[in-house]
Structure formats: C-alpha cells, structure tokens
Amino acid sequence: MIYFHLFLAFVRIGFLAFGGGIAVLPLIQKEIVDTYQWLTTTQFLDLVTLSELTPGPIAINSATFVGYKIGGVFGAAIATGSFCLPSIGFILFISKFLSAFEGNDKVQKIMKGLRPSVIALMSLAGYSIAQNGIIDWFAVGLSAVSFILVWKNIIDPIFMLILAGLAGMFYYR
Amino acid sequence: MDVLIKRKKGILWILFVSFFRIGAFTWGGGYAMVPLIQRELVQKKELMNDDDFINILSIAQSFPGAIAVNTAGLVGNRLAGFPGLLVAILGSVIPSFIIMILAATLLFHYGDLVLVQRFFRGATPAIVALIATGIFSIAKRAFKQRFDLILSGVLFVLVLVFDFHPFWIILIGALTGLVRKS
Numbered sequence: 048m049i050y051f052h053l054f055l056a057f058v059r060i061g062f063l064a065f066g067g068g069i070a071v072l073p074l075i076q077k078e079i080v081d082t083y084q085w086l087t088t089t090q091f092l093d094l095v096t097l098s099e100l101t102p103g104p105i106a107i108n109s110a111t112f113v114g115y116k117i118g119g120v121f122g123a124a125i126a127t128g129s130f131c132l133p134s135i136g137f138i139l140f141i142s143k144f145l146s147a148f149e150g151n152d153k154v155q156k157i158m159k160g161l162r163p164s165v166i167a168l169m170s171l172a173g174y175s176i177a178q179n180g181i182i183d184w185f186a187v188g189l190s191a192v193s194f195i196l197v198w199k200n201i202i203d204p205i206f207m208l209i210l211a212g213l214a215g216m217f218y219y220r
Numbered sequence: 221m222d223v224l225i226k227r228k229k230g231i232l233w234i235l236f237v238s239f240f241r242i243g244a245f246t247w248g249g250g251y252a253m254v255p256l257i258q259r260e261l262v263q264k265k266e267l268m269n270d271d272d273f274i275n276i277l278s279i280a281q282s283f284p285g286a287i288a289v290n291t292a293g294l295v296g297n298r299l300a301g302f303p304g305l306l307v308a309i310l311g312s313v314i315p316s317f318i319i320m321i322l323a324a325t326l327l328f329h330y331g332d333l334v335l336v337q338r339f340f341r342g343a344t345p346a347i348v349a350l351i352a353t354g355i356f357s358i359a360k361r362a363f364k365q366r367f368d369l370i371l372s373g374v375l376f377v378l379v380l381v382f383d384f385h386p387f388w389i390i391l392i393g394a395l396t397g398l399v400r401k402s
Contacts, residue, residue, distance in 0.1 A: 061284060061285055062284055063284055063386055063387055063390050064284045064285055064286065065284050065390060066358070067281065067286060067287040068287075068354065069350065069351055069354050070354070071286075072351070073379075073386060074386050077385065077386055092340065092344050092347070093327065093331070093340050095344075095347050096340055096343045096344065096347055097320070097323055097324070097327060098320075099247070099347065099350065100247075100323070100343075101247075101316065101319045101320055101323050102243065102244055102245060102246060102247050102315060102316060102319060103243050103244075103246070103247075103288075103312075103313075103315060103316025103319070103320075104243075104253075104286035104287070104288045104289060104312075104316065105286075106285075106286045107286055107289065107313055107316045107317070107320075108316050108320045111316060111317050111320040111321060111324075112320055112324050115320070115321055115324050116324065116328075120321060123317065123320075123321060124317075127313060127317055130285075130286075131285070131286075131289055131309055131313065133284055133285060134283070134284070134285030134286070134289050134290050134293055134309075135293060135305065135306075135309070137283040137284070137285070137290075138283075138290065138293040138294055138297055138305060139297075139302075139305075141279060141283065141294075142294075142297050142298075153398060154282050155282075156397045156398050156400070157282075157394045157397045157398055158281070158282055158397070159397050160393045160394055160395070160396050160397010160398060160400065161390065161393040161394055161397060162358055162361070162362035162368060162372075162393070163362060163368050163371040163372040163375055163393050163396075164375055164389045164390050164392065164393030164394075165358060165393075166355055166358055166359055166362060166372040166375075166376075167372050167373075167375035167376040167378075167379055167389055168375075168379065168386055168389055168390075169351060169354055169355045169358075170355055170372075170376050171376065171379050171380055172351055173348055173351040173352055173355065174380065176344065176347060176348050176351065177348045179344075180341075180344030180345060180347065180348060181344070181345055181348060186341075186344070186345040187345070189342065189345040189346065190345035190346065190348050190349045191349075193345065193346040193349035193350070194349035194352050194353060197349060197350060197353050198353050198356065204247075204350050204353075205247045207346050207349075207350075208343050208346045208347070208350070209343075210346075211342045211343050211345060211346035212339040212340065212342045212343040212346075213339070213342065214342045215338045215339055215340070215341045215342015215343065216335055216338045216339050216342060218338075218342065219338040219341055219342070220338075
C-alpha cells in the first residue's frame with residue numbers, strides 16, 4: 048500500500064514539475080510534508096540540503112531519498128521511477144507529433160505563461176524554508192552573504208553550501 | 221542486418237555510459253547539465269549536431285520533469301527508439317540513485333550527531349539563498365512585463381494564504397499564457 052501511495056505522489060510531482068531544478072521543491076513539500084506527512088519540515092530541510100550536495104537532478108535525488116526512507120531500496124526505485132513516468136509519456140507523445148510540437152506558438156506561449164507560476168511556487172518554497180531555517184541573525188547574515196556570492200558568480204553554489212554548513216558547525220556550539 | 225543490430229547495441233551502450241557520466245558528475249540538475257550533455261553527445265561522441273541538440277533542448281523544457289531526464293529520454297528516443305529512451309534515462313538516474321541511498325543511509329545513522337545537525341543548520345540559510353538566486357534569474361526575464369509581476373504576486377498569495385494546490389497555480393499560468401496576446 049505504501050508503494051502505491053509513493054507511486055501516486057511522485058507521478059503527480061513528475062506531472063507538475065515544470066521549470067526544472069529547485070522549482071520542484073514546493074511540489075515535493077506539498078505532497079510529502081503536507082499531504083502524506085512522510086517527512087517533518089526539519090527532515091524536509093535536510094532532504095533539500097542533501098539533494099543539493101549529491102550529484103544529479105534535485106527531483107531524482109529527492110524522490111530517491113523519500114522513497115528510501117518510506118519503503119527501503121524498493122521504495123526508492125518506485126518513487127524515482129514514478130517521477131520519470133510522466134516524462135516518458137510526454138516524450139513518446141511528443142515524438143509522434145514532433146513536427147507539430149517543434150517551435151509551436153502555443154507551446155511557447157504556455158511556457159512563458161508558466162514563469163509566474165514557477166516564481167510563485169519557488170517563492171513559497173523559499174518562504175517556508177526561511178521560516179524554519181533562518182532562526183537568528185547569524186542565519187540572516189549567512190543567507191545574505193551566500194546570496195551575493197552565488198548571484199555574482201563568485202562562489203559555486205555547492206561549495207557555498209559546504210562553507211555555510213562548516214560555518215554552522217563552528218557557530219552553533 | 222547484423223551490422224545494424226551491432227550498431228544498435230553499440231549505441232545503447234554509448235547512450236547509457238554517456239548519461240551515466242553526466243548524471244554522476246553534475247550537481248544541481250537542470251541547466252547545470254546542459255553544457256555537459258552537449259560536450260558529451262555533440263562534441264565527443266558526435267551523435268548529433270548542434271542544431272539537433274538545441275532543438276531537443278528546447279523541447280525538453282516544454283514539458284514537465286527533470287530537464288536532464290527529459291533530455292536523456294529525447295536523445296535516446298531519437299537515436300535508438302524506445303530502448304534508447306529507457307537506457308538513456310536509466311543512465312542519467314542510476315548514479316543519483318546509488319549516491320543518494322548511500323548518503324541517506326549515512327544521514328539516518330549519523331543524523332543525530334550534534335556536528336551533523338550543526339552542519340545542516342548552517343547549510344539551510346544558504347539553501348534559502350540558492351532558491352532566491354533561482355527566483356531572481358527567472359524573474360529577471362519574466363518581470364519585463366508588469367502583468368507577469370502582478371500575476372506572480374497573486375499566485376503567491378493564492379498558494380500561501382489560500383493554500384491552493386500547485387496544480388491550480390500551474391494551470392492558471394498555462395491558461396493565461398495561452399490567452400495573452402504577447
């Protein structure tokens with residue numbers, strides 16, 4: 048039964064995962080933390096950090112993590128596979144109508160229209176993570192410094208994450 | 221015939237190895253993987269030319285899913301049909317899968333250690349910063365139109381205050397995009 052729910056949750060996430068990368072996080076939070084309550088908010092934060100620190104797409108890393116926690120290695124395979132299913136469906140569909148899809152005006156319009164949606168959903172993820180993760184002035188400063196360093200391309204995001212983690216190890220003694 | 225089968229087996233192996241390598245050595249997913257995929261498939265293996273690749277890339281972003289997985293599937297499907305699709309996607313996913321299971325196992329064992337908790341506590345503000353840079357880089361393109369700015373705000377309120385499911389947020393964006401003139 049748990050496998051069936053993992054399947055449902057991650058097919059849904061895969062079906063709505065527009066924008067790539069961290070844009071998938073709010074969807075995962077909605078399904079995994081709010082709807083199914085498989086992770087607490089703190090565990091979700093750990094999941095996000097771990098997904099960023101390990102190579103590969105964040106959505107795949109998250110699916111594997113959640114599936115593994117809920118249903119072991121098999122659960123991880125179910126969650127990851129389910130996330131990919133909508134992609135596979137779309138690819139097969141598109142390859143049948145490729146000429147209609149390529150450079151299609153309507154598709155372009157929809158993709159542009161989705162930007163505000165992606166911005167709103169990512170803002171939600173940022174907001175709720177900030178609410179739980181930015182708990183003192185040290186965290187505020189760390190966040191601001193990280194933003195500037197990454198936005199100005201001074202530091203690679205993953206390296207920044209490790210530095211911030213190390214800073215946390217020293218500060219929160 | 222024999223040659224064709226041999227070639228096909230060869231291409232499946234090449235697809236698997238190429239996307240395995242891409243999956244194992246790119247962090248962050250999404251657009252971070254694009255240059256690596258291009259180097260691997262266009263420049264090193266010469267499986268397709270630049271125009272083909274750019275075409276596939278723009279299609280890969282026009283439906284949901286991880287961009288790396290979508291790109292892998294489209295490339296695999298074009299070069300070797302459905303088996304190619306499966307092999308390429310498996311290749312791109314398996315490294316993440318294995319590494320994440322190892323990492324999660326470590327976290328479940330050592331997550332209670334104070335040092336580990338402090339590390340995650342420090343990393344979280346940086347995650348917020350990373351998300352903010354992600355939002356900013358999309359907003360930079362989107363907010364050239366006032367309508368997008370307002371719609372983003374409205375959708376954010378809908379999802380935060382009124383607890384709308386992301387599905388409706390996606391649907392509203394897609395529909396307004398379809399209806400709008402420019």
